[in-house]
Amino acid sequence: MIVYQLISLSKEFREKGNTVEAVKNVNLNIEKGKIYGIIGFSGAGKSTLVRCLNLLEVPTSGKVIFNGKNLLNISPAELRKCRQKIGMIFQSFNLLSQRNVVDNVCYPLEIAGVKRKEAKQKALELLEMVGLKEKAKSYPSQLSGGQKQRVAIARALATSPDVLLCDEATSALDPITTTSILELLKEINQKLGVTIIIITHEMKVVELICDHVAVMSEGTVVEQGEVKEIFVNPKAEITKKLVLNKALDASDTGRNFLRIVFEGQSAFEPILSSLVLECNTMVNILGANTENIGGKAYGQMLIELPKDSSVVNKIKKFLDSKSVYYEEGGIAG
Amino acid sequence: MSEQMLEILKNGIWETLYMTVVSTAFSYLFGIPLGVVLYITDKKGICQNKIINFVVGIIVNMIRSVPFLILLVAILPFTRFIVGTTIGSNATIVPLVVAATPFVARMVESSLKEIDFGVIEAAKAMGSSVGQIIFKVLLPEAKPSLLLGGTISLATILGYSAMAGFVGGGGLGAIAINYGYYRYQGEIMWITVALLVVIVQLFQEIGLHLARRVDKR
Ligand SMILES: Nc1ncnc2c1ncn2[C@@H]1O[C@H](COP(=O)(O)OP(=O)(O)O)[C@@H](O)[C@H]1O
Numbered sequence A: 001m002i003v004y005q006l007i008s009l010s011k012e013f014r015e016k017g018n019t020v021e022a023v024k025n026v027n028l029n030i031e032k033g034k035i036y037g038i039i040g041f042s043g044a045g046k047s048t049l050v051r052c053l054n055l056l057e058v059p060t061s062g063k064v065i066f067n068g069k070n071l072l073n074i075s076p077a078e079l080r081k082c083r084q085k086i087g088m089i090f091q092s093f094n095l096l097s098q099r100n101v102v103d104n105v106c107y108p109l110e111i112a113g114v115k116r117k118e119a120k121q122k123a124l125e126l127l128e129m130v131g132l133k134e135k136a137k138s139y140p141s142q143l144s145g146g147q148k149q150r151v152a153i154a155r156a157l158a159t160s161p162d163v164l165l166c167d168e169a170t171s172a173l174d175p176i177t178t179t180s181i182l183e184l185l186k187e188i189n190q191k192l193g194v195t196i197i198i199i200t201h202e203m204k205v206v207e208l209i210c211d212h213v214a215v216m217s218e219g220t221v222v223e224q225g226e227v228k229e230i231f232v233n234p235k236a237e238i239t240k241k242l243v244l245n246k247a248l249d250a251s252d253t254g255r256n257f258l259r260i261v262f263e264g265q266s267a268f269e270p271i272l273s274s275l276v277l278e279c280n281t282m283v284n285i286l287g288a289n290t291e292n293i294g295g296k297a298y299g300q301m302l303i304e305l306p307k308d309s310s311v312v313n314k315i316k317k318f319l320d321s322k323s324v325y326y327e328e329g330g331i332a333g
Numbered sequence B: 001m002s003e004q005m006l007e008i009l010k011n012g013i014w015e016t017l018y019m020t021v022v023s024t025a026f027s028y029l030f031g032i033p034l035g036v037v038l039y040i041t042d043k044k045g046i047c048q049n050k051i052i053n054f055v056v057g058i059i060v061n062m063i064r065s066v067p068f069l070i071l072l073v074a075i076l077p078f079t080r081f082i083v084g085t086t087i088g089s090n091a092t093i094v095p096l097v098v099a100a101t102p103f104v105a106r107m108v109e110s111s112l113k114e115i116d117f118g119v120i121e122a123a124k125a126m127g128s129s130v131g132q133i134i135f136k137v138l139l140p141e142a143k144p145s146l147l148l149g150g151t152i153s154l155a156t157i158l159g160y161s162a163m164a165g166f167v168g169g170g171g172l173g174a175i176a177i178n179y180g181y182y183r184y185q186g187e188i189m190w191i192t193v194a195l196l197v198v199i200v201q202l203f204q205e206i207g208l209h210l211a212r213r214v215d216k217r
């Protein structure tokens, strides 16, 4: 089943004569129950795209079909009803500073007309789920960033939404807190079946919890597919940059290299040492890392290519014989 | 100082407090809705409307730029229409409210502008209506700042009320003028001034204390 269908969605901003095309002709189907990542560098149009999903930003053209209804064709009252089924969390948490934690979680229930007692009970259940029940009476200013985001998650889930939109929800958090928030999101997805759409500029976020990913650049989706496919075989230039981001530091860009991807149980060292022995050459490792994608280990390693093309061929032949995936290429700096 | 003078001063204090507090209350009654309208109809507001924003803005600025004493005299017929007289404390309240409402509207608007826009967006994303955003987000989130603004308004209105003493208003201002200025009793004037200072200081302290206590940030 499809929760969201975006059809030739575009958004332009007009400001004092100049127009910015933040989102250009995006077509996307988002399946129910999945965790969907939208990744891209800063300014790619990710936030604008996700804000079009609940009409915080009104698209210039195209359709936003949510549960079969084009949000652009419905009345304001209907839109508010739909928004109750679309939760959203933000980089800056956006909690009500003058309400305590439990009253923050009650807010969406209050505006949906749920009775105070029922709302409070539901809020406490949600706070228990995000592990903050004992903070119910605290105020946002008394919480850490990670705790604030947990409250925001509980609040977003209060009206039992079908979808949870996350705009850089972990970008203001340290790596350990990021991981714990991402694990919480995964748990919510599995327990409640909520479709999650995650906007991020970090490949790590996508690798950790997403099933599907769309890569955005300059307002368009340049590549999309299952996360492991994209990781193993990135096609677009921008995707390669995102995937390699950690393995390769900036000073190495521009050199010719071979990217070797290991799937499952293969490990770097045995392959590398037999490569060195069998091809009778030294290799310069530019970088390497391992990732856990959908519970499976993946590794990538970048080696600098020797100048001698016969040696290069030898290396490739060796890798083919071991059925190790690799690709050749330099990235423009 | 004579018993009689003490009695006059006591009455003056009472009248001043009465005028100031009642005028401030009415100014907020009208000023809060105006401030909210100015804020939500502004660009990027939740109810953008250039025309309403422009018209309300112009009216507010016009009244604000008229000096208080001129305004007071100019609206004497209106004052007579509302309270039936043009002298005394009640008659002073009318021009005070007219003069202070636009001021309060701008104070309210600036308090609302302090709210993090992300919070309003989050409320919108949760399906809030405009009314729900105003009453459940804007006003509660701005409460500490509104209270601080309230103390500034009180002090300003107190100053205006003293000025009204020149033209038949009651309170400490009238005493300062009648005894200090017309009858050359300098010390009475200084006493009323000192009393006004003490009252302003008290308002300020109470306001600050309240604002600090309700603020959960
Ligand atoms: N409200 C706005 N007004 C004008 N330009 C905007 C606005 N919001 C975003 N943009 C522009 O749209 C482009 C995409 O921005 P954004 O969606 O925030 O990117 P990302 O979230 O991927 O970093 C940027 O060039 C940005 O300057």
Ligand SMILES: [Mg+2]
Pocket (backbone or CB within 6 Å): A046, A047, A048, A168
């Ligand atoms: Mg963004």
